[in-house]
Amino acid sequence: MKTDRRKEHKFILRLSIIACLLFLTGCWGKREVEDLAPLLGIGFDQGEKPGTFLVTEQFARPKKDSSSGAEIEDRTFSVEASSSREAFEKFSKVAYRTPFMGSLKVIIIGEDFAKSGDFNNVLDFAQRYAEFRRSMYIVLAKGKALDLLNLKLRSGLLPAMAIKSNIEGGDEISVFPTVRLGHYLTILGEKSTAPIFPVVESVKTGEGVEYKTDVKDEAGEIRIQGAGVMRGDYLADFLTDEESKGYMWLENDVVHRLINTVDLEENSIKFGGQVIESSTKYKVKANNDKMELQYKIKTSIAIDEIMGLKKQLSGPEWVELVKQAEKDFAKVIEKECNSSIKKERELGLDFLGIGRHIEQKNSKYWKTIRDQWEAEIADFPISLEVLVTIHHSGMSSSSATNSGGEGQE
Template identity: 85%
Template sequence: MKTDRSKEQKFILILTVFACLLFLTGCWGKKEVEDLAPLLGIGFDVGEKPGTFLITQQFARPKKDSSTGSEIEDRTFSIEASSSREAFEKLSKVTYRTPFMGSLKVIIFSEDVAKAGGFNNMLDFAQRYAEFRRSMYLVLAKGKAQDILNLKLRSGLIPAMAIKSNIEGGDEISIFPTVRLGHYLTILGTKSTAPILPVVESVKSGEDMEYKADAKNEAGEIRIQSAGVMRGDNLVDFLTDEETKGYMWLENDVIHRLINTVDLEENSVKFGGQVLESRTKYKVKTNNEKKELQYQIKTSIAIDEILGLKKQLSGPEWVELVKEAEKDFAKVIEKECESSIKKQRELGLDFLGIGRHIEQKNSAYWKTIKDQWEEEIADFSVSIEVKVTIHHSGMSSSSATNLVGEGQD
């Protein structure tokens, strides 16, 4: 009797398993990787016809003579269309592979598109279509986005991948902001903060640098430097390199930085160093019955270079020199921050997110000024407190020009 009941239970269990298998989703409608065209970059320029964009799409394709699947070439198309969906529809008529949007790394808006406004409509497609990810990077192009994506680089990299690599390696120098689609949309939602986007441009030999150009294809280089301030999706102005560096300090976005005091004219000894660690905190204080946002920046720096040291220093003299270096580095940081704050006051746009910090620290006070915040920006009191600590002063207590016994056999 027990045996029959056991057989019956096993039979019911097997039927249940088979029933479950019937309802499991499989790879129905799957597409093989070989049949897909991975999208790497999209660029937007102003089209010739009113209301249109010149949309450049850069896809990857494996090299035919490559022994590994990691080597890729680009396949780039430029199509004039009034919307992103229309551009992809036109592209689908000529490409032999199905475009795959989930691999998109970077979206580039040209300077002209940013000044004309309206590119948020293009981003609407990127945030609604399921294949797109909000982790893609957004950048502004000096000149045309099409030219950036068609640029032949000396490194041999595809431009979209070169921009991605430059952005992801940006923590080592921390001189431009990193903006992903998700972050940009979040900033738009705050209303009080003006969006800011990093700027990419092509660099030819002789423009701030010299390099041996390839005579065959006139290969060049790509540089990401400075940033553009937006009102919604309209470019208002570009920040200088110094103003962008100030933004990075104030936004607590400095991971590592190369920093020098060469521009401080009052000092004969100049220092060069590397930021090891930096942290920026914010306080809302009352100063003379007026509210004030105070930035507190604490930074540790390693000295890499000393210029203009004329004599061998004693122990106490070396300690005093290190203290002088701390003051000089602090002056450079203050100067960069002040230039960024000055730019914000001139533009009347809160790209530094001061209103956001006030709301976080004192929400009750923020409610009293948020409706008039753009009028308040120009006169709102901001102070900066910078503390620099030298944690490594180098392996020598003298200059290379006056070594006494050091490094000798």
């Protein structure tokens, strides 16, 4: 009896498995990887004809003589179109493989196009089309996106991959914002906050950097510096490097930072260091019958450099020097933050997200001012407190300029 039951159970199990297999759809609509053209970067510029824009796409093409699939060659096209779908149709006609949007790393918005007001119309396609991922980066170009994507870099990297690498290594210096498509779309839903994007530019030798080149008429290297502030669909203005650094402090986006006190004229001794840890918190409190946003920045810094120290210091003198370093680093941070706050007041655009902070901390008060928030920005009270702690002062308690200092035989 037991044997018959087991046979019956096995027969039912086999029959169930066969039935399941019959209902599986399989990969009828699959596309082989070899038949796809992976898209790495896409740029948008103003078109020559009214109502059009210039689209530049950079695809990856594996090198034929390469044993590694990681080595790719440049394959960049530009077309003029009146819509994103029209542009992709034109690309599909000239590409020998089907363009694949899921591999896109970065969207580059040209300066003139960002000022035209068509910016969000283009991104609407990226938001709706299923192949686009919201994790892709968005940057503004200083100049044309076309020129950036056509750069020949000395590293051999394609510009789209170089921009991606620079962005993903940005935490080491924390001087520009990182913006993904999904983050930008979220900010658009918060009407009080003005979107902000990092700015990418090409740098020729002699423009703040020197390098040797054997390529005639080479355009230069790629640098990410500063940021652009949007007013709705329009580029309102650029932030300087200092203003962008202030934004990073106030947004609590500083992971690591290289920082120095060279620009402080009141002291003969200058310090250089790196941020080990940083935290920015804020409160919304009443102050003299007015509401005020209070920022408190706490950061830990390791001293890497001391310049201008001419003598060997005693223990108490060294303690006083470290205290001076803490004050000087705090002044630099305050200067950067105040530059960013000043820019916000001048533009009347809340790229710092102050309105968002007020809404989170005191929603009842926010409802009374949100309708006239742009007018309130110019003189809304903001206070700033910066506390710096020296984590350590390096491997030496003396300076290389000391006579009789450490390291001598």
